[in-house]
Amino acid sequence: MSEEEKKRKEKESSAGEEKGKFIIERRYVDDSRIIEPKKLELGGIDMSGRWGTLVLPRTLEDFDTEIYRDVEKLPRGGNIGKCWQCGNCTAVCPVAHAHSEFNPRYLIHIVKMGYTSEIKKHHEAVYLCSGCGLCSAACPKGVDPQGVMIAMSIAFKAHESELTE
Amino acid sequence: MEAMFPSIFYYMPPGNILPHQYIVGLVLILAIFAVLASYMRIRSWKVPFTPASVLSAVLFSKGSGGKNQGFGARASTAGKSTFHDIFLLERAGAWCEERIHTLGRGLVLWGFVLLALATVVGFLIDPLGAPDSAVLPVMLLGDVFQGMIALGAAILLLRRLSRHNLRISTDRNTWALQLVLLVLGASGATADLLSIGGFLAGAQVAFLVNIASIVIFFLYAPFSELTFLVWKGSLLMQETLQSESGKGREIAPQPQLGK
Amino acid sequence: MKAPDNPVLVIGAGPAGLQAAKDVAEFGVPVLLVERRKELGGAPIRWSYHTLAPDFRPTEEVMGPLIDFCQSNKNVTVMKGCIVDGYSGRPGDFHVRIKDETTKNITEKVVSSIIVATGFEHFDARVDPRYGYGRMPNVIGINELEIMLKQGRVVGHDGKPPKRVAFIFCVGSRDRSTNPWCCTVCCGVSIKQGIEVKQLLPDSQVYMIYMDIRTIGLWEKLYWESMEKYGINFIRGRVGEVYYTGEKLLVKGEDTLVRGPFEVLFDMVVLAVGIEPGPGTKQAAGALSLSLNEYGFLAPKIPNVHFDSGKEGIFLAGACVAPMSVEEALSEGSAAAMQAVKLGSRLMQKVPV
Missing domain, CATH: 3.50.50.60 (FAD/NAD(P)-binding domain)
Structure with missing residues (x-):
């Protein structure tokens, strides 16, 4: 069995049992934020299970602007700072209408603000950009989102090791 | 042949001002430079040089299993991906709701592909002493293809020029690249037409402009957006090759409105 | 009816009040400028605004000439540290009581009209x-x-x-x-x-x-x-x-x-x-029996016509009517000055409206 198959098997087996299924409004909580220790003993008593489950707060901490600075320097990324989040780019984007995970406005925002935890979740989506250029024609501030997506995909690749850890 | 047409095509320049072997050599040197410069530029972004990764992924098995086990399977996956994503413009064109923009891009792309084919055929058959009746159609086709490039570049340029917000945010490099493409196509297409029409001097000027624009294009392309297109295209193909299913980051077909 | 010799009373020496005083004085009409604080210039000077939006103009460049004019012009009488305590009479012949806040002395003055420019507080x-x-x-x-x-x-x-x-x-x-x-x-x-x-x-x-x-x-x-x-x-x-x-x-x-x-x-x-209405606005409203709106700003008769208090001879200007920038307050002061001068000239000529 190859390494990849093993990983897939593991994934399948863990996907079988849903994490934190007793949580009310479970669909609002990301899998990654639920911690269910398999073995949690306190004073010899097994605390694992429902009462040992932790839900991590969904809080964005610190603005890490390193990727933002890189995007600004890369070709066609220099206008990212002009963005004021009007959402015209996403509104006209044909890819975003079919793929909710690709949202140019949102990608620009999380990069500008430096929300690393959000970038980790969404950086893969940037490669979905088809480069049609409708966003750049619609942008009222001259951000050139098509170009910013180019710069962003390069910057995300350059920082891939930090983003996928 | 020369008596009938004082000048033809750029493997037989007007008035023979530049022997075609020199042009072949020049283009080869420029192409090597372009690859090297692209490599340097892509590496300066601190990302892998993906065209090389694609080559190695096709040539050497990674043993990842799945559909792309053998060399043949990988080569066919790469071929299919190239055909669909690049030649059929499925990644850019199909999503581009502005038909005129897709048309411009398609004309430039197909103009280049066909021009390259016609040029190679011309280089091969002309020195072999092929009859005029065989060379002439190839030559004229080459002109048509250059015309396609010029038309496509003109569409792309006019699209930008006609929109204020596009115009103000357009990068200098984009203007430069589209202008070079326009000059390259237009001068190539007119050089032969002028010489057929008997304007030898004009044909020679157009020919020299064409050669100059080709040189500029090769020197400039590595520093333009084309490098990114090559990089991203290769990246996506690399993912396609290394994935188990033989599918990379696929864009699902565009949904139809009202369905 | 005796009117033109009576001064125009301006309450508040901020941008609106100073501009109103300057414009009235330049018409040759005497002005009585009453300011509760010890310095002229209002909020921009009291809080030492560095520059004014949107063009980064130094505050002194805008306020300086106004302050200098009001301090040196013979038509302008400045009363610092004073408030207006009450009034009686009618347009052209208002009798106002002016109280010095430290000495508690009350002086009575006869004025032709009143411009209220009591400003705002942060x-x-x-x-x-x-x-x-x-x-x-x-x-x-x-x-x-x-x-x-x-x-x-x-x-x-x-x-x-x-x-x-x-x-x-x-x-x-x-x-x-x-x-x-x-x-x-x-x-x-x-x-x-x-x-x-x-x-x-x-x-x-x-x-x-x-x-x-x-x-x-x-x-x-x-x-x-x-x-x-x-x-x-x-x-x-x-x-x-x-x-x-x-x-x-x-x-x-x-x-x-x-x-x-x-x-x-x-x-x-x-x-x-x-920005919110300050105690000065409330006090002036009480002394002059002006109405306040639901937010505590002075209420003009018609919300769109700021200078018209609804009482003849009493005009409003500046941030005591609504939150506003210095540039707006200056033009409101000017507008109120125009109303005061217009009223004075009408009374003098006994021309019916």
């Missing part, structure tokens, strides 16, 4: 406790930052320049628990200050936490420049709480564009405090 951010103003170091208002900018030295309580500054918009504005109106200027002023902080400390990071950006008219230029030229970041959202960690300020809020709460450390938090 919102006291202690009223809204979640930002920790008054309890934590390095939480300041835009009025205090303006003083720092004037001194050319933006520093925290420890004397070090801040590395990361947050501006929190709409403090004491657009909130039912404090003041429900929009102060109209603090977006522009905060962004102006953000730019000035970046000019002073180019290595600092400036973040604007806003609900809506209301840089109306030509002030929009500030908003664009701050993003395009100075790289100031805008976070759409609200701040719930500010904590002092002993070293830095932990700002807890929500970024509504990410739909996520954030907790980020800042070195300095600047509160864009709003």
Whole structure:
């Protein structure tokens, strides 16, 4: 069995049992934020299970602007700072209408603000950009989102090791 | 042949001002430079040089299993991906709701592909002493293809020029690249037409402009957006090759409105 | 009817009051300028505004000539430290009681008309406790930052320049628990200050936490420049709480564009405090029996015609009517002066309206 198959098997087996299924409004909580220790003993008593489950707060901490600075320097990324989040780019984007995970406005925002935890979740989506250029024609501030997506995909690749850890 | 047409095509320049072997050599040197410069530029972004990764992924098995086990399977996956994503413009064109923009891009792309084919055929058959009746159609086709490039570049340029917000945010490099493409196509297409029409001097000027624009294009392309297109295209193909299913980051077909 | 020799009474020596006094005096009509404080110039001078939005004009350049004129012109009589206590009579022949606040002496004057320009107060951010103003170091208002900018030295309580500054918009504005109106200027002023902080400390990071950006008219230029030229970041959202960690300020809020709460450390938090009617406006309204609107500003007869108080001979001008910028207050002062001069000339000529 190859390494990849093993990983897939593991994934399948863990996907079988849903994490934190007793949580009310479970669909609002990301899998990654639920911690269910398999073995949690306190004073010899097994605390694992429902009462040992932790839900991590969904809080964005610190603005890490390193990727933002890189995007600004890369070709066609220099206008990212002009963005004021009007959402015209996403509104006209044909890819975003079919793929909710690709949202140019949102990608620009999380990069500008430096929300690393959000970038980790969404950086893969940037490669979905088809480069049609409708966003750049619609942008009222001259951000050139098509170009910013180019710069962003390069910057995300350059920082891939930090983003996928 | 020369008596009938004082000048033809750029493997037989007007008035023979530049022997075609020199042009072949020049283009080869420029192409090597372009690859090297692209490599340097892509590496300066601190990302892998993906065209090389694609080559190695096709040539050497990674043993990842799945559909792309053998060399043949990988080569066919790469071929299919190239055909669909690049030649059929499925990644850019199909999503581009502005038909005129897709048309411009398609004309430039197909103009280049066909021009390259016609040029190679011309280089091969002309020195072999092929009859005029065989060379002439190839030559004229080459002109048509250059015309396609010029038309496509003109569409792309006019699209930008006609929109204020596009115009103000357009990068200098984009203007430069589209202008070079326009000059390259237009001068190539007119050089032969002028010489057929008997304007030898004009044909020679157009020919020299064409050669100059080709040189500029090769020197400039590595520093333009084309490098990114090559990089991203290769990246996506690399993912396609290394994935188990033989599918990379696929864009699902565009949904139809009202369905 | 005797009218033209009687002076025009101007209450308040801020931008609107000074401009009104100057315009009336330049017509050759005497002016009685009553100011509650000891200095002329109103809020821009009292809070030492560094520059005025949107063009970074030094405050002195705008206010200086007005103050100099009113202090030196023979037509203008300035009474500092005084308030108007009450009035009787009718247009052209008002008898006003002017009280010196320190000596409690009351003098009676006869004036032809009254221009009320009692201005505004900055919102006291202690009223809204979640930002920790008054309890934590390095939480300041835009009025205090303006003083720092004037001194050319933006520093925290420890004397070090801040590395990361947050501006929190709409403090004491657009909130039912404090003041429900929009102060109209603090977006522009905060962004102006953000730019000035970046000019002073180019290595600092400036973040604007806003609900809506209301840089109306030509002030929009500030908003664009701050993003395009100075790289100031805008976070759409609200701040719930500010904590002092002993070293830095932990700002807890929500970024509504990410739909996520954030907790980020800042070195300095600047509160864009709003505008509210001050005690002077309330006092003047009582003394002159003027009506106040639901928010405590002086209510004009028709909301769109600011200068018309609804009482003949009494005119309104400036931020005592509604929140406004210095540029608007100046033209309102001018408008009220025109009304006063017009009334005086009508009374003198006994021309019916």
